[in-house]
Every structure is written in structure tokens, then in C-alpha cells.
Amino acid sequence: MGKLTREAVVERALLIGDDEGLQAVTIRRLAQDLGVTPMALYWHFKNKEQLIVGLADHLVHGFVVTEDPVRPWQEQLRELVAGLVRVLRRHPCAVSVLEEVDHMEVPHFLHVWNTALGLCRKAGFTYEESCLISKYLLQGAIALSAGQVNRKAGVTSKEGREAARVKRITLQSLPQDVYPHIVEMAAPLVEGCSTELYDTFGVDLLMNGIETLAERRA
Amino acid sequence: MGKLTREAVVERALLIGDDEGLQAVTIRRLAQDLGVTPMALYWHFKNKEQLIVGLADHLVHGFVVTEDPVRPWQEQLRELVAGLVRVLRRHPCAVSVLEEVDHMEVPHFLHVWNTALGLCRKAGFTYEESCLISKYLLQGAIALSAGQVNRKAGVTSKEGREAARVKRITLQSLPQDVYPHIVEMAAPLVEGCSTELYDTFGVDLLMNGIETLAERRA
């Protein structure tokens, strides 16, 4: 039989998480799918938390960004954010995973963060400001990726669309005098807007705030 | 004996969540603290999810923002964000709660959202843009509140500070050639920056992005 390896476990976890949601990823379920005892996993991972950390690292893996000393920082930061969003969009469960783990324990995420920090420093921000801004940017990128895709199930699935329909109707049947705008915009709220809007507008939104602050101190 | 009521349950949950973390809030633990059978809670809440929704609603309760037709939208949106951050800072577990629940199921959060949507429309954004921006703003406010306070335990507690110390050392002992900036800024990264910086800088960061976009389309 194929040997049980960290890689294999993480990949199986990704499969389960992507089409049944992260809450379906349990030690026991994972073991069952891999044809092994639950305790076998404890040889490869200290505990479940570390398994999810491994999953997170696997997700961000492959997205390598390095600081380029000659190109302008704005351009590079923008690419970093856009790239992260793109990577997270590839897996439905990616956002839930990143939300659950402590980012500081994820090596590949730390690498992205390191680059972001360097670019903030290059922009002329202080240490404290750079910390705040980089946190804000990465968190913002994750939030952006969360907004569009349905996190529990793929938008393509029947259950996903049915759930969206129910939610839309729920919003629409809210008291109109209390929540006038929610009722009016129920459809775009639950369905999210077009992907193009997200890619251009969302990243712009994040970067504009930072660029304005940088200019102000220049 | 004091009667078991929704209010009492939620308040107990808040107590537990605030000083032991949200993961300590379980149906069984809650029942034990309240001197009642676990199943008693199911009379007042459909399930655990709805209990947490109730908790979330309780947290945002009291933060009422209403649209003022005469004052400029920028000012109002800024107050909305700053106010939400202030409210969330009052309870250590607030951020975890808001991250766990579906915001659309929390009445008082919907009210804040409704106001935000109205202000976005007033700023001249389209339906789709207003949805994106309001989501981004509220999510951003939550993220800002998360950054500063330690979410698992109060910063004042011994365990909290010890955990921060360990984390700082972990970051500092990372390979310096791979993560130069992380190593260099380990201290401010784990400790977070001063609250004043957060309040002024963080909210500015969020608002600047939006104001820039609004001006651009004017």
C-alpha cells in the first residue's frame, strides 16, 4: 500500500475540506479515508492544530514573492495582494483554513509576510506602522477572497446555490423600515459581485489606503 | 432559583468566553455553570450555532448608528468604523465570536451594516460597489480589533504574556536569511503597537482607501 506521509495526509485533508467544508476534516475521518488508524496520524503531526497548519502551509506553498530592489514598492505590494487572493481562490476551503490557524506558524505565509514588511519599510513607514499595515494588507487579502466564493460549499454545487437562494429570501423578508438598504441590496449582498470587480476594485481599495498614507508622510 | 432565560445563558457564555476563550463555551459547560441539564438550553436556542449568534447579537447590541442626512458621509462612516472597533475591544472574545458566526444572522450587526450600505450609496457608489465596500469596511473593523488585543486570553493574564514572550522568541530564532524583516520586527509584530496608533492610523487606513475611490469617480 502507499505509505502514509505528511504530504498524503495534507492532500487528503484538502480534498475533504474543499468539497465538504473544513469542519468535515477530522482526525478520525481523515484516518478512515486513508485506511489507517486515527492514532497513525499522530506520528506525523503533533496534534490536529499542527495538521491544519500543515494544510495552510500547503495552500500558500508555491506562491513565492521576493522583494525587487529596483521596482517601485507600490507595484510590488499590489502584486503581492493580488497574487495571494488568486492563490486562495483556487481552493474553496483556503480562507477557512487561514482564518483558523495562527499565521505566524505557517512558514510560507511568513515568507509572504516578510516580503510585505520589507516593502512597507521601503515605502518609508516606521517599524510599528509597517507591522500594522502588513497585517492589515494580508488580512484584507484573505477577507477579499472570502467575500466572493462560498466558503462552505462550492458555488457550483446544488446545496450552495440553494443556500444562497434561501439567504437572499431571508434578507428580502426583513422589516423594510429597519433595514431598508439590506432589503434593497439583498441580491448583490448574498451573491457577491462579479469577479472582475473584485480583482480590480478590491485590491485597489486596499492599496489606495496605504498609498495615501505614504504620500501624506512624504 | 433564578429562571433560565436566553439573556442569562448569553451572559454566562460571555463570561466564559472572555476569560477562557470561545472554545471553552460549550453547551455542556454552560449547562453545568447554570446548574441545569444540557438539554435545557435547547428549549431556548435551536442549537449551538444560534446560541453563538445570540452572543454576537448581545455584543453588538447597544452600538446604534443611524444615518444622518445632513452630515458628510465620510465623517459618519469613520465614526461607524471607530465605534465598532471600540465596542469589540470591550470583550476579549468579541472578535472570535464575530468571526465564527454568519454576520447576516445577527440583527444588530445587520443594523450597522444597513447604515454602512446607506452611507456608501450616499457617497455615490453603485449597488455592487457598496456591497463590496461595506463588507470590506466591517470586516476591516473586525480585523483591526483582532490585531491589538490577545484573543485567547487577556493580555493582563500571566499565560497571555508568557505566550507572547514565547512567540517573540520563536520569531527571533527564525533563519535570518529567509525572514530578515520578521526577525528584525519580531517584538512589534507579536506585541502589537500602541492603542493610539491603532485608533488613529488603523481607521485612517480603512477610510483613506474608500475616500480615494470616491474622489476618483467624482
Added chain:
DNA sequence: ACCTGAACACCGTTCAAGT
């Protein structure tokens, strides 16, 4: 080094029954 068996201390939830 890598995995199993059995056990422990938990979960959320249902359903019938009590008052």
C-alpha cells in the same frame, strides 16, 4: 521508525418522558 488497540474525557443533538 511507524502503526495499532483500548481507553479516557469530552462534544452536540434527538427523542420520549416528566411536571
Added chain:
DNA sequence: ACCTGAACACCGTTCAAGT
């Protein structure tokens, strides 16, 4: 209306033991 008892189907994790 409001709560209990007993049971079900799950969790993560430890620890000694097997190969």
C-alpha cells in the same frame, strides 16, 4: 411551557504495546 434522563454518534488525545 419548561426541563430531565437516557441514549446516539461523534470528537481529540494518551499510553502502552506491537512489528
